Each structure stands twice: as C-alpha cells, then as structure tokens.
Amino acid sequence: MASASKPAPACALTAQIPAERDALGRLHVDRNLRVLGVDTVYATGDVAYAATDDEGNHAMMSCQHAMNLGRSAGHNVAADLLGTEPIPYSQPKYVTCLDLGAWGAVYTEGWEREVKMSGARAKELKTRINTEWIYPPSAERAEAFAAADPLRIFVA
Numbered sequence: 001m002a003s004a005s006k007p008a009p010a011c012a013l014t015a016q017i018p019a020e021r022d023a024l025g026r027l028h029v030d031r032n033l034r035v036l037g038v039d040t041v042y043a044t045g046d047v048a049y050a051a052t053d054d055e056g057n058h059a060m061m062s063c064q065h066a067m068n069l070g071r072s073a074g075h076n077v078a079a080d081l082l083g084t085e086p087i088p089y090s091q092p093k094y095v096t097c098l099d100l101g102a103w104g105a106v107y108t109e110g111w112e113r114e115v116k117m118s119g120a121r122a123k124e125l126k127t128r129i130n131t132e133w134i135y136p137p138s139a140e141r142a143e144a145f146a147a148a149d150p151l152r153i154f155v156a
C-alpha cells in the first residue's frame with residue numbers, strides 16, 4: 001500500500017545549517033539573502049526561502065528565480081566581505097511559460113497567471129528561454145560581469 005511521503009528536501013546540505021527551514025528544506029533568508037539567525041551564511045536559488053516582493057510572495061524553485069537570486073547573493077556575499085552596501089533581492093514580476101508540444105506554448109504574467117500569449121508566439125518565447133536565456137554567459141569578462149549584475153532586469 002502506498003504511504004504518504006514527505007517531499008524531498010531542496011538539498012540535504014541545508015540540514016547542516018542551524019536555522020529555520022520551510023517544508024521543502026529551504027532556508028529562511030532576509031532581503032539580502034543572509035540566512036536568518038546565521039550571519040555568516042547566505043542561501044540562494046533552490047535552497048533559499050526568499051521573499052520576492054512586499055506582497056507576501058516567495059521565490060519558487062525555478063530558473064527564473066534562481067538566476068536573479070544568484071546575482072543578488074553573489075553581490076551581497078562580496079559586499080559583506082568588502083564592507084560595501086548590499087543590494088536587497090527584489091523580483092516582483094512573476095511569469096510562467098509552459099510548453100504544450102506541437103500546439104505551442106502558454107505564457108502568463110503575475111501570480112494569478114493571467115494568459116498573455118499562446119500558441120506559436122509563446123512557443124517562440126519558450127524556445128528562446130530554453131536555448132538562450134537559461135545558459136550562462138561565455139567566459140568573457142565584460143559579458144560575465146554584465147550577466148551577474150543584481151540590478152539587471154531579465155523579465156520586464
């Protein structure tokens with residue numbers, strides 16, 4: 001007989017941090033992505049339970065959020081070490097783009113997922129996401145720094 005099981009944690013390593021975690025094992029962080037109660041640890045991407053805005057929304061375990069969280073955490077860890085100002089993580093815009101095979105795709109905006117584009121046009125967008133946007137920049141200094149800018153708005 002099948003039994004109910006707990007979801008797999010975002011990463012088993014988070015259990016080693018003595019801090020509050022959500023049901024997915026993600027660490028609660030402040031707006032600078034510092035783990036609450038553990039000043040020397042920052043969390044990002046799939047392992048951060050991070051507020052995206054002031055409306056009560058939180059990052060999903062998704063590329064969309066992981067990329068911006070990474071930019072912010074990278075900046076803020078360096079700022080912490082160098083004694084400069086952190087830049088709070090903020091990502092109020094939330095979108096989804098769902099591939100539905102040969103028919104096309106569906107693109108939505110907002111946490112209520114209002115459909116903004118569908119069919120072949122949305123499929124073109126999904127193809128760009130999957131073939132260009134999710135890949136890291138080339139190992140070229142200027143391009144890498146530009147891609148790491150925490151103020152870069154990726155989904156406008």
Ligand SMILES: Cc1cc2nc3c(=O)[nH]c(=O)nc-3n(C[C@H](O)[C@H](O)[C@H](O)COP(=O)(O)OP(=O)(O)OC[C@H]3O[C@@H](n4cnc5c(N)ncnc54)[C@H](O)[C@@H]3O)c2cc1C
Nearest residue numbers: 011013044045046047048060061062063064065066067070
């Ligand atoms: C099959 C699949 C499909 C997905 N599809 C989508 C999608 O369509 N759209 C979407 O938005 N999201 C999707 N996601 C989710 C998305 O991939 C993640 O949210 C995102 O990659 C998280 O980024 P991250 O940097 O936090 O972690 P990761 O991308 O997982 O990177 C973590 C890195 O840390 C390394 N690592 C782990 N442990 C250690 C260690 N002890 N020492 C050193 N390095 C270590 C890993 O090797 C890995 O390279 C998908 C995920 C999966 C698994």
